[in-house]
Amino acid sequence: MDEAVQGGKAPKYGVMICGHGSRSKSAVTEFAVLAEKLAPMFPDWPVEYGYLEFATPVIKTGLDKLREQGVTHVLAVPGMLFAAGHAKNDIPSVLNTYASEHGITIQYGRELAVDLQMLQAAGDRISAALAEADAANGPVPRSETCLVVIGRGASDPDANSNISKIARMLWEGMGFGWAEVGYSGVTFPLVQPCLEHVTRLGFKRIVVFPYFLFSGILIDRIYGFTDEVADAHPDIEIIKAGYLNDHPKVIATFADRVREILNGSNNMNCAMCKYRAQVLGFENEVGLPQESHHHHVEGQGVSAPGSNVEDCDLCDHFCTGACRLDAGHSHDHSHD
Structure with a gap:
């Protein structure tokens, strides 16, 4: 993210965990717990979190809370396993816009990756x-x-x-x-x-x-x-088998991603990125602009359409994804 002038003063750091967001109450709760467990690893820095879409608080709200605590230099990491469109485009777009509007420094870390x-x-x-x-x-x-x-x-x-x-x-x-x-x-x-x-x-x-x-x-x-x-x-x-959730090794990896922004290698592996190289079958996506496509579902929370199987005419006991067979709506929002 663009560096902001801080008047020669030592920066006050803060940590921002950027999640995708979910229509599931349990998923939103689990992400919040992860952020809470990460906080003790950075006792001198405030830690906040926010979501790209569906859930609240949104990323902007988390950044607002950091600024209210005097933070001038944000260390932001994507709360995601791998770097695809959300980590590469949507979240950086939100962070870049916020940094430009508020004159603070935001540095962006890499995904959890294969670790x-x-x-x-x-x-x-x-x-x-x-x-x-x-x-x-x-x-x-x-x-x-x-x-x-x-x-x-x-x-x-x-x-x-x-x-x-x-x-x-x-x-x-x-x-x-x-x-x-x-x-x-x-x-x-x-x-x-x-x-x-x-x-x-x-x-x-x-x-x-x-x-x-x-x-x-x-x-x-x-x-x-x-x-x-x-x-x-x-x-x-x-x-x-159970999913990863807040396993101690997951929390430790998140902490590593924050620390390496300042102290280590903070590079995503871009060698096979379809936005930078002509990956077979995706040649027309090289150089696409970095922008977010999720403003229309930002912060809608668990009341967003499709949040409950009970509201769906196509599914009985669990979400099968049958609604995405609708050819008239090609952009998938049933992320979680």
């Missing part, structure tokens, strides 16, 4: 699910178990490819017999066809792990399709 601590957190969630299944139903060798890692899915192929790397490292590191990758939306394969494919591979046990930070509509979708496939294949044990 050893994040892999350890993922491994813990998967191991806990396996241990519970072993206790309930008897042990199954990992060599006879297939791991399925489900990512969010994005319009950025570089971000999507990171899920494959996460899955591969968990596969080899934990000794599974096989691993597959699926996505909750936007790209392919989607959850249900991915799981149906895996049931034909001959494994006794399948463990489904959502590589997500928080709960929400998409977690409900992943678990809902998992239950449906499990019901259709009673001869296979299909278990659901």
Whole structure:
């Protein structure tokens, strides 16, 4: 972000955690808890948070709170696993606009990315699910178990490819017999066809792990399709691992991202970014302007349309994403 003149005075730092936002009350609550747990790691700096869309407080409100506490230099990080359009375009656009309007310095950190601590957190969630299944139903060798890692899915192929790397490292590191990758939306394969494919591979046990930070509509979708496939294949044990949430290693990685803004390497890996390089199939997106497309749903909160399955005529027990098959509305807002 652009540096602001601070009159020769030492800057007062503050930390801003920039979340995506969700229509799910539980997801919004979990993000707030994460921000609260991060605060003790920076006892000399105020820590605030805000959301890009749907939920409140919005990012601007969090920045306002930092300024009210005398902050002149904001260290902002995206509360996101990987760098796709929201981390690369939408959030920086909001931060740049705010810094320009209010004359403060905002430096922007990188996403959580593929990180050893994040892999350890993922491994813990998967191991806990396996241990519970072993206790309930008897042990199954990992060599006879297939791991399925489900990512969010994005319009950025570089971000999507990171899920494959996460899955591969968990596969080899934990000794599974096989691993597959699926996505909750936007790209392919989607959850249900991915799981149906895996049931034909001959494994006794399948463990489904959502590589997500928080709960929400998409977690409900992943678990809902998992239950449906499990019901259709009673001869296979299909278990659901927990998502990352506020695992201590996740909190530690967020803290690292804040510190490295001032003290370390703060570079996103842009080698395969579709906005900077001619990625196969995305050549026409090189050099697109950095701007936000989410003003129309900013701060709408859990009252936004589509927040509840009860209000949907297309879904019964969980959000299946069927509404996005509507060809008349090509921009997907059912993020969480």
